[in-house]
Amino acid sequence: MKKVIIVGAGGHAAELNDYIYHDNTYKNSTNKLEVVGFIDDDKVNYNNYSFSAPFLGDIFSHEVKEDVFYLMGIANLKFRKKIVFDLIQKGAQFTSFIHPDAFISPSSRIGIGAVIAPNVNLGPNTDIGMFTMVNSRCSIGHDSKVGDFNFLSPNVCFSGNTEVGKENLFGINSATIPGIKVGNGNKIMAGMVLDRNVGENEVVFFRFKEKLIAISK
CATH class of the missing domain: 3.40.50.20 (Rossmann fold)
Structure with a gap:
């Protein structure tokens, strides 16, 4: 061993x-x-x-x-x-460490020092950089590229063709829509859904405006 x-x-x-x-x-x-x-x-x-x-x-x-x-x-x-x-x-x-309960596409690439936790999904042509942590139940969509030294908290979901730079923190349950680009050194707080590109060294945190519809029975 x-x-x-x-x-x-x-x-x-x-x-x-x-x-x-x-x-x-x-x-x-x-x-x-x-x-x-x-x-x-x-x-x-x-x-x-x-x-x-x-x-x-x-x-x-x-x-x-x-x-x-x-x-x-x-x-x-x-x-x-x-x-x-x-x-x-x-x-x-x-x-590196890849848990046997992860689903890893044969066409994906994983850098040295990366950790792939249980129940992770890496889709076709995904690229995970060196020393990036992909926590449990994360899903990385097809053709997505994730750079070095990123930390993905549990349940993070990247849609297809997402591009992520280096040294970013993604909080639990954060996600992207397809084709989003994220630069370097950003903090994406828990629950955020990125529907636009993110630059460098930003903190992404906002509250959704919700409309509550009550239906009487």
Whole structure:
């Protein structure tokens, strides 16, 4: 089995740990990962969960091991990219993870370090960039392109031909209509439906004007 150290020891790392545990119960799994430890700058995070492997110390002083791979388990976009690059400079090898319960089109492409969670749907000709997290129950429509270091919360839905840049955060239940383009560094808040393009470093949050129609019986 491929030995793995998870970077981070908070809630997101706990979810990855569970994904790997369940993956290893599948007879036809192709991942075959063994979590050998967790690194985090705050050991309190580790103490909050029942992890399968020991705490190995903080990230900053961690001595990279040549015989293991690393998996990014920190959700905060402010830290993910810097930590990944720092560890790669030290010689770390990162791996991707695709849960066996995900539906992955044979024509899709998935970058190194990406995580594809359970019940994800990746349609034909989809492209998922490096170190992008595609959370549980996300659906990425045909011919959609998602760049590096994005974080897609659960239930995010991209319609066909969506193009997403780098380092964007999509809140839970957010979605796009077909053909939308999103730049870099944006925060799309929970429940937002993008019906127009988004530029750079924007926060998308608005309230819908609803019309309530009461029908008397």
